[in-house]
Amino acid sequence: MNIVADLILAGALVAVWLTAGLLADSLPSARSAPALRRRAGLITMLIAAGATVFVAIGIVTALLPGQSAAPAAALVPAVPALIVLTAGLRRMAQVRRGAGAFATAPQTPVPPALRAAAAHPLILVPLQVTGLAALLSLPIAGGVVKVPGADLAGIGITVVGVAVLAIGVRAGLRHSKLSVQALAPIGRNRPRVPVNSR
Template identity: 85%
Template sequence: MNIVADLILAGALVAVWLTAGLLADALPSARSASHLRRRSGLLTVLVVAGAAVFVAIPLVTGLMPGKSAAPAAALAPAVPALIVLTTGLRRITQVWRGAGAFATAPQTPVPPALRAAAAHPMLLVPLQVTGLATLIGLPIAAGWVEVPGADLAGIAITVVGVAVLAIGIRAGLRHSRLSLQALAPIGRHRPRVPIDR
């Protein structure tokens, strides 16, 4: 068992997906449309790099002699990463295109609707959950936790489950607040239009 190679592979997974999760959290707070476009473009690159690391893990471990714990370490973040690749990546692309509409005026403040789209829970939550789930893989790759049936793995999954719930609630509240700012105030009375006589 090559623990150093397993830790390098698991560490690469953690570095890419944790960075993507942190960048996704900062996405709605972009100062301008060009800043939002740069952030969403970088986030797309990180998601593609994270998917490439997932593909590289079985290839690299297949070339190494002996048993490897890296594929088992990559199982926990695999499900949220699939959600990111199927729904989150499409939402990131929509934000990137929306911010690109302001290319002729790059210092334009981010419109409230675009800021709300950048804070959508289906964009933020899977990315942040994937980043947290990769942390579970480090003790597995180091050989400290045996999978399946380890008590420590059950505790780690419970802690991540509570964190997922907290992230989901926070993202939902944030999106609701930003969505309300995107709506135009609707009054009870219609403005009177002068009639020419």
């Protein structure tokens, strides 16, 4: 077993995906549109780095002699990472393009609709769940938890499941609140249609 190599690979997964999840949480609170664009670009680069680490795990474990627990550990965050790569990355690109429209005005505050788009649950939830799942992969890579039939793995999966539910509810409420703020000016400025009185 190459425990040191497995822990290095799993640690790289944790570092990249946890950082991306934490940055995604601060995405809607950017002070200006260019700052939002920079954060979205940085998160996109971290997602690409996270996908590269998944590929590197397969290559490195194939080249090293002996058995490795890194591929089994990488399976834990692979499912939410797949959602990030399919749905979240597309929404992140939309946010980046939307913020890029204000590139010529660096002091422009973030429009409410763009802030609501940055807080969309399909951006935040899969990134943070991938970071949590990557944390769960560390004891698997270290050989502390054996994947098939381990009681500790069941407890870990239950804790992550509760955390996923909490993250999902929080992200949904946050997106709802920002969506209402984006639509509020439309409701206030709606022109009144005069009623013909006879």
